[in-house]
Amino acid sequence: MKNIRIIPTLHIKGPNVVKPVHTEALRIVGDPKELAVRYYRQGADELMYLDIVASLYQRNFDFELLKSVSEDIFIPITVGGGIRSLSDIKNALRVGADKVAINTYAVSRPEFLREAALEFGSQCIVLYIEAKKKSEGKWEVYTDGGRESTGLDAIEWAKQAVGLGVGEILLTSIDQDGTRKGYDTKLTSAIASWAPIPVIAHGGAGNAAHMEEVISKGKADAVAVSSIFHYDDCTIGSVKEYLDAKGVAIRRIPQFH
Amino acid sequence: MASRITIVDYGVGNLQSLKKAFAHLGFDAIISEDAEEIRVSDAVILPGVGSFEAGMRGLKLRNLTEAVQHVAVHNRPMLGICLGAQLMLEQGHEFGVFDGLGIIEGEVVRFDADAVKEKIPEVGWNEVYPGTETSWEGSILVPGEKPRMYFTHSYIFKPSRKENILGLSSYGGTEFCSVIRKGNIYGCQFHPEKSGEAGLQLIRNFTQLI
Numbered sequence: 469m470k471n472i473r474i475i476p477t478l479h480i481k482g483p484n485v486v487k488p489v490h491t492e493a494l495r496i497v498g499d500p501k502e503l504a505v506r507y508y509r510q511g512a513d514e515l516m517y518l519d520i521v522a523s524l525y526q527r528n529f530d531f532e533l534l535k536s537v538s539e540d541i542f543i544p545i546t547v548g549g550g551i552r553s554l555s556d557i558k559n560a561l562r563v564g565a566d567k568v569a570i571n572t573y574a575v576s577r578p579e580f581l582r583e584a585a586l587e588f589g590s591q592c593i594v595l596y597i598e599a600k601k602k603s604e605g606k607w608e609v610y611t612d613g614g615r616e617s618t619g620l621d622a623i624e625w626a627k628q629a630v631g632l633g634v635g636e637i638l639l640t641s642i643d644q645d646g647t648r649k650g651y652d653t654k655l656t657s658a659i660a661s662w663a664p665i666p667v668i669a670h671g672g673a674g675n676a677a678h679m680e681e682v683i684s685k686g687k688a689d690a691v692a693v694s695s696i697f698h699y700d701d702c703t704i705g706s707v708k709e710y711l712d713a714k715g716v717a718i719r720r721i722p723q724f725h
Numbered sequence: 726m727a728s729r730i731t732i733v734d735y736g737v738g739n740l741q742s743l744k745k746a747f748a749h750l751g752f753d754a755i756i757s758e759d760a761e762e763i764r765v766s767d768a769v770i771l772p773g774v775g776s777f778e779a780g781m782r783g784l785k786l787r788n789l790t791e792a793v794q795h796v797a798v799h800n801r802p803m804l805g806i807c808l809g810a811q812l813m814l815e816q817g818h819e820f821g822v823f824d825g826l827g828i829i830e831g832e833v834v835r836f837d838a839d840a841v842k843e844k845i846p847e848v849g850w851n852e853v854y855p856g857t858e859t860s861w862e863g864s865i866l867v868p869g870e871k872p873r874m875y876f877t878h879s880y881i882f883k884p885s886r887k888e889n890i891l892g893l894s895s896y897g898g899t900e901f902c903s904v905i906r907k908g909n910i911y912g913c914q915f916h917p918e919k920s921g922e923a924g925l926q927l928i929r930n931f932t933q934l935i
Contacts, residue, residue: 591877719850
Protein backbone atom coordinates (compact mmCIF):
# COMPACT_ATOMS: atom_id res chain seq x y z
CA MET A 469 0.00 0.00 0.00
CA LYS A 470 1.08 3.54 -0.69
CA ASN A 471 2.14 5.62 2.29
CA ILE A 472 0.17 8.81 2.83
CA ARG A 473 2.46 11.75 3.48
CA ILE A 474 1.89 14.18 6.33
CA ILE A 475 3.34 17.54 5.32
CA PRO A 476 3.64 20.34 7.87
CA THR A 477 3.33 23.66 6.13
CA LEU A 478 5.10 26.86 7.04
CA HIS A 479 3.53 30.06 5.76
CA ILE A 480 6.37 32.54 5.76
CA LYS A 481 6.02 36.29 6.03
CA GLY A 482 9.25 38.20 6.48
CA PRO A 483 11.26 36.30 9.10
CA ASN A 484 8.23 34.63 10.68
CA VAL A 485 5.91 31.72 10.28
CA VAL A 486 2.38 33.10 10.23
CA LYS A 487 -1.04 31.57 10.26
CA PRO A 488 -3.31 32.59 7.45
CA VAL A 489 -7.09 32.47 7.71
CA HIS A 490 -8.83 32.15 4.32
CA THR A 491 -5.29 32.81 3.06
CA GLU A 492 -5.47 36.39 4.36
CA ALA A 493 -5.63 37.45 8.01
CA LEU A 494 -2.34 36.72 9.67
CA ARG A 495 -1.01 35.92 13.08
CA ILE A 496 2.64 35.32 13.95
CA VAL A 497 3.25 31.75 14.98
CA GLY A 498 6.97 31.35 15.45
CA ASP A 499 10.44 30.99 14.05
CA PRO A 500 10.72 29.10 10.74
CA LYS A 501 13.87 27.19 11.58
CA GLU A 502 12.71 26.17 15.02
CA LEU A 503 9.40 24.88 13.68
CA ALA A 504 11.03 23.11 10.74
CA VAL A 505 13.44 21.24 13.00
CA ARG A 506 10.66 20.38 15.42
CA TYR A 507 8.52 18.89 12.65
CA TYR A 508 11.44 17.03 11.14
CA ARG A 509 12.19 15.44 14.50
CA GLN A 510 8.53 14.62 15.08
CA GLY A 511 8.48 12.55 11.90
CA ALA A 512 7.21 14.90 9.19
CA ASP A 513 7.33 13.17 5.80
CA GLU A 514 8.07 16.36 3.92
CA LEU A 515 7.99 20.07 4.57
CA MET A 516 6.08 22.76 2.70
CA TYR A 517 7.56 26.24 2.80
CA LEU A 518 5.32 28.93 1.34
CA ASP A 519 6.36 32.56 1.21
CA ILE A 520 2.95 34.19 1.22
CA VAL A 521 3.98 37.71 0.26
CA ALA A 522 6.69 37.16 -2.33
CA SER A 523 4.19 36.65 -5.10
CA LEU A 524 1.79 39.34 -4.01
CA TYR A 525 4.29 42.15 -3.93
CA GLN A 526 6.46 40.86 -6.77
CA ARG A 527 9.07 40.66 -4.09
CA ASN A 528 11.99 38.33 -4.37
CA PHE A 529 12.14 35.26 -2.35
CA ASP A 530 14.32 35.26 0.80
CA PHE A 531 16.81 32.57 -0.19
CA GLU A 532 19.01 33.11 2.86
CA LEU A 533 16.17 32.31 5.22
CA LEU A 534 15.34 29.16 3.29
CA LYS A 535 18.98 28.13 3.43
CA SER A 536 19.06 28.41 7.19
CA VAL A 537 15.72 26.62 7.59
CA SER A 538 16.76 23.69 5.39
CA GLU A 539 20.19 23.23 6.94
CA ASP A 540 19.34 20.49 9.42
CA ILE A 541 16.35 19.01 7.62
CA PHE A 542 16.79 15.77 5.69
CA ILE A 543 13.36 15.31 4.18
CA PRO A 544 12.04 16.81 0.94
CA ILE A 545 11.22 20.51 1.07
CA THR A 546 8.77 22.10 -1.35
CA VAL A 547 9.09 25.84 -1.72
CA GLY A 548 6.47 28.20 -3.07
CA GLY A 549 5.79 31.89 -3.36
CA GLY A 550 6.94 34.26 -6.05
CA ILE A 551 8.70 31.71 -8.27
CA ARG A 552 8.68 33.19 -11.77
CA SER A 553 11.80 32.14 -13.62
CA LEU A 554 14.01 29.12 -14.16
CA SER A 555 16.74 30.90 -12.23
CA ASP A 556 14.38 31.33 -9.26
CA ILE A 557 13.97 27.56 -9.27
CA LYS A 558 17.69 26.97 -9.59
CA ASN A 559 18.34 29.32 -6.67
CA ALA A 560 15.71 27.65 -4.52
CA LEU A 561 17.23 24.22 -5.21
CA ARG A 562 20.67 25.55 -4.42
CA VAL A 563 19.63 26.61 -0.93
CA GLY A 564 17.82 23.46 0.06
CA ALA A 565 14.54 23.12 -1.84
CA ASP A 566 13.77 19.83 -3.58
CA LYS A 567 10.61 20.94 -5.32
CA VAL A 568 8.95 24.23 -6.13
CA ALA A 569 5.25 25.03 -6.01
CA ILE A 570 4.11 27.47 -8.67
CA ASN A 571 0.79 29.28 -8.72
CA THR A 572 0.54 32.90 -9.89
CA TYR A 573 3.19 32.81 -12.57
CA ALA A 574 1.93 29.52 -13.98
CA VAL A 575 -1.52 31.03 -14.43
CA SER A 576 -0.13 34.00 -16.31
CA ARG A 577 2.15 31.82 -18.43
CA PRO A 578 1.25 28.10 -18.38
CA GLU A 579 4.06 27.21 -20.77
CA PHE A 580 6.45 27.99 -17.90
CA LEU A 581 5.38 24.74 -16.26
CA ARG A 582 6.55 22.76 -19.29
CA GLU A 583 9.85 24.63 -19.45
CA ALA A 584 10.43 24.07 -15.74
CA ALA A 585 9.56 20.36 -15.93
CA LEU A 586 11.91 19.87 -18.88
CA GLU A 587 14.74 21.65 -17.12
CA PHE A 588 14.40 20.21 -13.62
CA GLY A 589 12.25 17.10 -14.12
CA SER A 590 8.56 16.68 -13.37
CA GLN A 591 9.33 15.46 -9.84
CA CYS A 592 10.53 18.99 -9.04
CA ILE A 593 7.52 20.94 -10.28
CA VAL A 594 4.41 21.21 -8.15
CA LEU A 595 1.35 23.05 -9.40
CA TYR A 596 -0.03 25.13 -6.56
CA ILE A 597 -3.78 25.68 -6.94
CA GLU A 598 -5.74 27.97 -4.64
CA ALA A 599 -9.39 27.32 -5.33
CA LYS A 600 -12.64 28.89 -4.17
CA LYS A 601 -16.00 27.21 -4.51
CA LYS A 602 -18.35 28.81 -7.06
CA SER A 603 -21.17 26.32 -7.17
CA GLU A 604 -21.72 22.62 -6.55
CA GLY A 605 -18.85 20.82 -8.25
CA LYS A 606 -17.24 24.05 -9.53
CA TRP A 607 -14.18 25.77 -8.15
CA GLU A 608 -12.33 28.80 -9.45
CA VAL A 609 -8.56 29.28 -9.40
CA TYR A 610 -7.21 32.28 -7.49
CA THR A 611 -3.71 33.71 -7.41
CA ASP A 612 -1.64 36.06 -5.29
CA GLY A 613 -2.48 34.39 -2.03
CA GLY A 614 -6.16 34.01 -2.79
CA ARG A 615 -6.70 37.65 -3.72
CA GLU A 616 -7.01 37.61 -7.48
CA SER A 617 -9.67 35.65 -9.31
CA THR A 618 -8.64 34.19 -12.64
CA GLY A 619 -11.82 32.87 -14.21
CA LEU A 620 -10.08 29.50 -14.57
CA ASP A 621 -11.90 26.34 -13.58
CA ALA A 622 -9.76 24.45 -11.07
CA ILE A 623 -10.37 21.01 -12.59
CA GLU A 624 -9.65 22.19 -16.14
CA TRP A 625 -6.53 23.97 -14.97
CA ALA A 626 -5.28 20.85 -13.19
CA LYS A 627 -5.82 18.84 -16.39
CA GLN A 628 -3.91 21.36 -18.44
CA ALA A 629 -1.03 21.41 -15.94
CA VAL A 630 -0.79 17.62 -15.89
CA GLY A 631 -0.40 17.79 -19.66
CA LEU A 632 2.35 20.36 -19.24
CA GLY A 633 4.34 17.94 -17.10
CA VAL A 634 3.92 18.95 -13.46
CA GLY A 635 4.71 16.18 -11.02
CA GLU A 636 2.33 16.95 -8.15
CA ILE A 637 -0.55 19.24 -7.27
CA LEU A 638 -0.82 21.20 -4.04
CA LEU A 639 -4.52 21.91 -3.77
CA THR A 640 -5.64 24.60 -1.33
CA SER A 641 -9.25 25.32 -0.52
CA ILE A 642 -9.50 29.05 0.16
CA ASP A 643 -12.91 28.51 1.75
CA GLN A 644 -11.57 26.05 4.30
CA ASP A 645 -8.12 27.52 4.86
CA GLY A 646 -7.52 28.38 8.51
CA THR A 647 -11.04 27.42 9.60
CA ARG A 648 -10.06 24.06 11.15
CA LYS A 649 -13.42 22.76 9.96
CA GLY A 650 -12.00 20.12 7.67
CA TYR A 651 -10.65 19.92 4.14
CA ASP A 652 -12.81 20.50 1.09
CA THR A 653 -13.10 16.79 0.41
CA LYS A 654 -15.18 17.27 -2.73
CA LEU A 655 -12.66 19.63 -4.27
CA THR A 656 -9.84 17.20 -3.48
CA SER A 657 -11.73 14.26 -4.92
CA ALA A 658 -12.68 16.25 -8.03
CA ILE A 659 -9.00 16.32 -8.93
CA ALA A 660 -7.31 13.46 -7.04
CA SER A 661 -9.75 10.85 -8.34
CA TRP A 662 -8.51 11.15 -11.93
CA ALA A 663 -5.11 12.85 -11.68
CA PRO A 664 -2.28 10.49 -12.64
CA ILE A 665 0.00 12.41 -10.25
CA PRO A 666 -0.17 12.87 -6.47
CA VAL A 667 -2.51 15.50 -5.03
CA ILE A 668 -1.70 17.16 -1.71
CA ALA A 669 -4.82 18.36 0.11
CA HIS A 670 -4.40 21.68 1.92
CA GLY A 671 -6.58 24.01 3.95
CA GLY A 672 -8.91 23.34 6.83
CA ALA A 673 -7.31 20.59 8.89
CA GLY A 674 -8.67 20.78 12.43
CA ASN A 675 -7.96 17.27 13.61
CA ALA A 676 -6.76 13.86 12.47
CA ALA A 677 -10.28 12.78 11.52
CA HIS A 678 -10.35 15.55 8.90
CA MET A 679 -7.19 14.12 7.42
CA GLU A 680 -8.61 10.61 7.39
CA GLU A 681 -11.68 11.93 5.60
CA VAL A 682 -9.78 13.73 2.85
CA ILE A 683 -7.60 10.66 2.36
CA SER A 684 -10.42 8.10 2.21
CA LYS A 685 -13.16 10.18 0.56
CA GLY A 686 -11.08 12.86 -1.12
CA LYS A 687 -8.47 10.38 -2.44
CA ALA A 688 -5.69 12.71 -1.30
CA ASP A 689 -2.18 11.29 -1.69
CA ALA A 690 -0.81 13.59 0.98
CA VAL A 691 -2.10 16.14 3.47
CA ALA A 692 -0.62 19.55 4.16
CA VAL A 693 -1.17 20.74 7.70
CA SER A 694 -0.29 23.98 9.44
CA SER A 695 -2.28 25.52 12.28
CA ILE A 696 -2.95 22.48 14.41
CA PHE A 697 0.70 21.48 14.52
CA HIS A 698 1.85 25.04 15.19
CA TYR A 699 -0.28 25.28 18.30
CA ASP A 700 0.50 21.82 19.59
CA ASP A 701 -3.16 20.85 19.37
CA CYS A 702 -1.82 17.61 18.10
CA THR A 703 1.56 16.30 17.05
CA ILE A 704 2.61 14.51 13.91
CA GLY A 705 2.99 11.40 16.04
CA SER A 706 -0.56 11.50 17.37
CA VAL A 707 -1.95 12.12 13.87
CA LYS A 708 -0.02 9.15 12.49
CA GLU A 709 -1.18 6.94 15.31
CA TYR A 710 -4.77 7.87 14.57
CA LEU A 711 -4.42 7.28 10.83
CA ASP A 712 -2.62 3.99 11.38
CA ALA A 713 -5.48 2.79 13.59
CA LYS A 714 -7.90 3.75 10.82
CA GLY A 715 -5.99 1.60 8.36
CA VAL A 716 -4.25 4.42 6.50
CA ALA A 717 -0.68 3.47 5.55
CA ILE A 718 1.77 5.95 7.01
CA ARG A 719 5.48 6.06 7.68
CA ARG A 720 6.13 5.15 11.27
CA ILE A 721 7.92 7.76 13.30
CA PRO A 722 11.66 7.24 13.31
CA GLN A 723 13.30 7.04 16.70
CA PHE A 724 15.64 9.88 17.49
CA HIS A 725 18.54 9.25 19.79
CA MET B 726 44.77 12.77 5.01
CA ALA B 727 41.02 13.11 4.84
CA SER B 728 39.24 10.88 2.37
CA ARG B 729 38.23 12.47 -0.85
CA ILE B 730 34.52 12.05 -1.45
CA THR B 731 33.35 13.43 -4.76
CA ILE B 732 29.78 14.17 -5.77
CA VAL B 733 29.69 13.98 -9.56
CA ASP B 734 28.14 17.06 -11.11
CA TYR B 735 26.87 16.19 -14.57
CA GLY B 736 24.26 18.87 -14.90
CA VAL B 737 21.26 17.04 -13.49
CA GLY B 738 19.66 17.45 -10.16
CA ASN B 739 20.15 19.00 -6.82
CA LEU B 740 23.56 18.31 -5.37
CA GLN B 741 23.39 20.66 -2.41
CA SER B 742 21.16 18.46 -0.30
CA LEU B 743 23.68 15.64 -0.69
CA LYS B 744 26.59 17.83 0.22
CA LYS B 745 24.59 19.03 3.20
CA ALA B 746 23.96 15.45 4.34
CA PHE B 747 27.67 14.59 4.19
CA ALA B 748 28.52 17.82 6.04
CA HIS B 749 26.02 16.89 8.74
CA LEU B 750 27.93 13.62 9.19
CA GLY B 751 31.27 15.43 9.33
CA PHE B 752 32.48 14.86 5.77
CA ASP B 753 33.44 17.58 3.35
CA ALA B 754 32.28 16.09 0.06
CA ILE B 755 33.31 18.05 -3.00
CA ILE B 756 31.08 18.67 -6.01
CA SER B 757 33.01 18.19 -9.22
CA GLU B 758 32.62 17.83 -12.96
CA ASP B 759 36.31 17.22 -13.47
CA ALA B 760 37.24 13.75 -14.74
CA GLU B 761 40.65 13.73 -13.06
CA GLU B 762 39.22 14.72 -9.68
CA ILE B 763 36.68 11.92 -9.95
CA ARG B 764 39.29 9.40 -11.06
CA VAL B 765 41.45 9.95 -7.98
CA SER B 766 38.58 10.04 -5.48
CA ASP B 767 38.37 7.59 -2.58
CA ALA B 768 34.62 7.46 -2.96
CA VAL B 769 32.21 8.71 -5.59
CA ILE B 770 28.58 9.72 -5.37
CA LEU B 771 26.60 9.62 -8.58
CA PRO B 772 23.42 11.59 -7.90
CA GLY B 773 20.86 12.85 -10.35
CA VAL B 774 17.27 13.24 -11.29
CA GLY B 775 15.80 13.41 -14.77
CA SER B 776 15.74 11.12 -17.76
CA PHE B 777 18.23 8.35 -18.50
CA GLU B 778 19.21 9.83 -21.83
CA ALA B 779 19.77 13.32 -20.36
CA GLY B 780 21.89 11.77 -17.63
CA MET B 781 24.17 9.88 -20.00
CA ARG B 782 24.37 12.93 -22.23
CA GLY B 783 25.43 15.01 -19.22
CA LEU B 784 28.19 12.54 -18.33
CA LYS B 785 29.46 12.26 -21.91
CA LEU B 786 29.40 16.01 -22.48
CA ARG B 787 31.84 16.39 -19.59
CA ASN B 788 33.86 13.29 -20.53
CA LEU B 789 33.07 11.67 -17.20
CA THR B 790 31.92 8.18 -18.20
CA GLU B 791 35.41 6.71 -18.29
CA ALA B 792 36.37 8.28 -14.94
CA VAL B 793 33.29 6.87 -13.21
CA GLN B 794 33.87 3.44 -14.75
CA HIS B 795 37.50 3.60 -13.64
CA VAL B 796 36.46 4.11 -10.00
CA ALA B 797 34.02 1.21 -10.32
CA VAL B 798 36.57 -1.13 -11.87
CA HIS B 799 38.82 -0.50 -8.89
CA ASN B 800 35.92 -1.32 -6.59
CA ARG B 801 36.21 1.96 -4.74
CA PRO B 802 33.07 2.85 -2.79
CA MET B 803 30.47 4.30 -5.09
CA LEU B 804 26.91 5.32 -4.33
CA GLY B 805 24.44 5.96 -7.12
CA ILE B 806 21.22 7.70 -6.22
CA CYS B 807 18.01 7.58 -8.24
CA LEU B 808 18.98 8.40 -11.85
CA GLY B 809 22.66 8.12 -10.89
CA ALA B 810 22.05 4.53 -9.81
CA GLN B 811 20.04 3.74 -12.93
CA LEU B 812 22.94 4.91 -15.09
CA MET B 813 25.12 2.20 -13.51
CA LEU B 814 23.17 -0.45 -15.41
CA GLU B 815 23.76 -1.43 -19.02
CA GLN B 816 20.70 -0.01 -20.67
CA GLY B 817 17.82 2.37 -20.06
CA HIS B 818 14.39 2.33 -21.69
CA GLU B 819 13.21 5.89 -21.14
CA PHE B 820 12.24 7.81 -24.31
CA GLY B 821 14.06 5.16 -26.37
CA VAL B 822 16.85 2.68 -25.64
CA PHE B 823 20.13 4.08 -24.41
CA ASP B 824 23.37 2.59 -23.19
CA GLY B 825 24.29 3.15 -19.57
CA LEU B 826 27.62 2.86 -17.78
CA GLY B 827 27.41 -0.94 -17.67
CA ILE B 828 28.88 -1.19 -14.17
CA ILE B 829 26.16 -3.64 -13.10
CA GLU B 830 24.47 -6.04 -15.51
CA GLY B 831 20.86 -5.29 -16.27
CA GLU B 832 18.55 -2.58 -17.47
CA VAL B 833 16.18 0.14 -16.36
CA VAL B 834 12.52 -0.20 -17.25
CA ARG B 835 9.32 1.67 -16.53
CA PHE B 836 6.91 0.50 -13.86
CA ASP B 837 4.34 -1.73 -15.54
CA ALA B 838 1.29 0.56 -15.43
CA ASP B 839 -1.07 -2.39 -15.84
CA ALA B 840 0.38 -4.25 -12.88
CA VAL B 841 0.95 -1.34 -10.48
CA LYS B 842 -2.26 -0.47 -8.67
CA GLU B 843 -1.15 3.03 -7.70
CA LYS B 844 -0.23 6.30 -9.34
CA ILE B 845 3.00 6.41 -11.31
CA PRO B 846 5.39 8.04 -10.43
CA GLU B 847 5.72 6.68 -6.96
CA VAL B 848 6.24 9.69 -4.73
CA GLY B 849 6.73 9.14 -1.03
CA TRP B 850 8.07 6.79 1.60
CA ASN B 851 8.43 3.08 1.10
CA GLU B 852 9.95 0.18 2.95
CA VAL B 853 13.16 -1.51 1.84
CA TYR B 854 13.78 -5.18 2.65
CA PRO B 855 16.51 -7.65 1.69
CA GLY B 856 16.76 -9.39 -1.66
CA THR B 857 16.34 -13.15 -1.74
CA GLU B 858 19.95 -14.02 -2.47
CA THR B 859 21.81 -11.27 -0.70
CA SER B 860 22.63 -10.35 2.86
CA TRP B 861 22.82 -6.92 4.41
CA GLU B 862 25.65 -8.10 6.64
CA GLY B 863 28.64 -5.86 5.98
CA SER B 864 26.67 -3.67 3.58
CA ILE B 865 25.43 -0.08 3.83
CA LEU B 866 22.06 -1.38 5.03
CA VAL B 867 21.56 -2.51 8.61
CA PRO B 868 20.70 -6.23 8.97
CA GLY B 869 17.36 -6.82 10.64
CA GLU B 870 15.95 -3.40 9.82
CA LYS B 871 13.36 -2.49 7.21
CA PRO B 872 14.10 1.17 6.67
CA ARG B 873 11.61 3.51 5.05
CA MET B 874 13.10 5.72 2.40
CA TYR B 875 11.87 8.53 0.19
CA PHE B 876 11.21 7.61 -3.45
CA THR B 877 10.26 9.66 -6.45
CA HIS B 878 10.46 7.62 -9.66
CA SER B 879 8.66 6.01 -12.59
CA TYR B 880 11.49 3.70 -13.64
CA ILE B 881 13.03 0.75 -11.83
CA PHE B 882 16.23 -1.30 -11.88
CA LYS B 883 16.06 -4.69 -13.49
CA PRO B 884 19.43 -6.31 -12.69
CA SER B 885 20.24 -9.49 -14.63
CA ARG B 886 21.72 -11.26 -11.62
CA LYS B 887 19.93 -11.84 -8.35
CA GLU B 888 23.21 -11.48 -6.50
CA ASN B 889 23.11 -7.78 -7.40
CA ILE B 890 19.69 -7.26 -5.83
CA LEU B 891 20.48 -6.03 -2.32
CA GLY B 892 17.16 -4.41 -1.51
CA LEU B 893 13.57 -4.84 -2.60
CA SER B 894 10.45 -2.72 -2.18
CA SER B 895 6.85 -3.13 -3.17
CA TYR B 896 4.57 -0.56 -4.77
CA GLY B 897 0.98 -1.02 -5.84
CA GLY B 898 1.35 -4.79 -5.50
CA THR B 899 4.51 -4.93 -7.61
CA GLU B 900 7.83 -5.90 -6.10
CA PHE B 901 10.86 -4.11 -7.50
CA CYS B 902 14.57 -3.87 -6.83
CA SER B 903 15.29 -0.70 -4.84
CA VAL B 904 18.98 -1.24 -4.01
CA ILE B 905 21.63 -2.73 -6.28
CA ARG B 906 25.08 -3.79 -5.18
CA LYS B 907 28.25 -5.17 -6.66
CA GLY B 908 31.15 -5.18 -4.22
CA ASN B 909 31.60 -1.64 -3.00
CA ILE B 910 29.34 -0.25 -5.69
CA TYR B 911 25.84 0.58 -4.49
CA GLY B 912 22.82 2.12 -6.15
CA CYS B 913 19.62 3.27 -4.44
CA GLN B 914 16.39 4.04 -6.24
CA PHE B 915 15.39 6.25 -3.29
CA HIS B 916 17.01 9.42 -2.00
CA PRO B 917 18.91 8.69 1.23
CA GLU B 918 19.73 12.38 1.59
CA LYS B 919 15.99 13.08 1.91
CA SER B 920 15.05 10.03 3.93
CA GLY B 921 15.52 11.41 7.41
CA GLU B 922 17.54 9.46 9.96
CA ALA B 923 17.28 6.17 8.04
CA GLY B 924 18.83 7.81 5.01
CA LEU B 925 21.57 9.48 7.04
CA GLN B 926 22.37 6.10 8.58
CA LEU B 927 22.83 4.62 5.11
CA ILE B 928 25.15 7.45 4.12
CA ARG B 929 27.08 7.08 7.37
CA ASN B 930 27.49 3.35 6.67
CA PHE B 931 28.68 4.18 3.17
CA THR B 932 31.39 6.48 4.52
CA GLN B 933 32.64 3.58 6.64
CA LEU B 934 33.51 1.66 3.47
CA ILE B 935 36.14 4.26 2.65
